[in-house]
Amino acid sequence: MPRMTLRNILLHPDPRLKKACEPVAEVNAKIRDLANDMLETMYDAPGVGLAGPQVGVLKRIFVIDCAEKDAAPDPMILINPEITWVSEELNTYDEGCLSIPEIYEPVTRPEMVRMSYLDADGKLHEDEFEALHATAVQHELDHLDGILFIDYISKMKREMITNKMKKLKKELARG
Ligand code: NI
Numbered sequence: 001m002p003r004m005t006l007r008n009i010l011l012h013p014d015p016r017l018k019k020a021c022e023p024v025a026e027v028n029a030k031i032r033d034l035a036n037d038m039l040e041t042m043y044d045a046p047g048v049g050l051a052g053p054q055v056g057v058l059k060r061i062f063v064i065d066c067a068e069k070d071a072a073p074d075p076m077i078l079i080n081p082e083i084t085w086v087s088e089e090l091n092t093y094d095e096g097c098l099s100i101p102e103i104y105e106p107v108t109r110p111e112m113v114r115m116s117y118l119d120a121d122g123k124l125h126e127d128e129f130e131a132l133h134a135t136a137v138q139h140e141l142d143h144l145d146g147i148l149f150i151d152y153i154s155k156m157k158r159e160m161i162t163n164k165m166k167k168l169k170k171e172l173a174r175g
Contacts, residue, residue, distance in 0.1 A: 004040040007055040011172075012100045012165050018146040021058045024079050027122035031061065035077040035120050038063045043073075047098045049136045051143030054099050062140035066133045078117040081141055084126060086110035093135045095149040101168075103161050107152045109138045 010016055024031055034057060042050040042063055051062035060080050067074040091111035094104040113134050116126040129137050139149055150158045 085114035087112035
C-alpha cells in the first residue's frame with residue numbers, strides 16, 4: 001500500500017493554472033508518489049479528474065476515475081498524454097473542475113478521442129475514450145496547456161465566474 005498525502009488544490013484564478021506544462025522526463029518513484037497523491041486528493045475532493053498544475057506541479061500528468069457511482073474504482077494515471085485522433089461527432093456535457101468548485105457549464109468536445117500516454121510504470125499505451133471518459137481526458141489534457149473549461153464559454157460568463165472565485169478565495173483566506 002503506497003503512502004499517500006493529500007495535496008492542496010489550487011483555485012482559479014491562479015497563474016499556475018494558465019501555464020503550459022513540461023513533459024515528464026522520467027517516470028520514476030517521485031512521479032509515482034505524485035500520481036498516488038493526486039488520486040488520493042481527487043477521491044477526497046471528490047472529483048473524477050485532477051491534473052498536475054492543479055496541485056502546483058507544472059508537469060504533463062493527470063489522473064482520472066470515471067467509474068459509475070456504485071462500480072469498482074477505475075483509477076488511471078496518464079503521463080505525457082497526446083491526442084492521436086478525435087471523432088467528428090461531438091458531445092456536450094456540463095463540466096465542472098476542482099479548481100472552480102460548484103460551477104458547471106456545458107462544453108462541447110469530440111465524443112471520442114484516442115490518446116497515447118505513459119502509465120505509472122512508464123509503459124506506452126494508446127487507448128480510445130468515449131462519452132464521459134472522452135470529456136474527462138480532454139478536460140484534463142487542457143489543464144496541461146493552461147486551458148480551463150471556462151475558456152470555452154462566453155467572456156461575460158467567464159468574468160462573472162472569475163469574480164465569484166476571487167471573492168471565494170478572499171473568504172477562504174480570511175478563514
Ligand atoms: Ni479541471
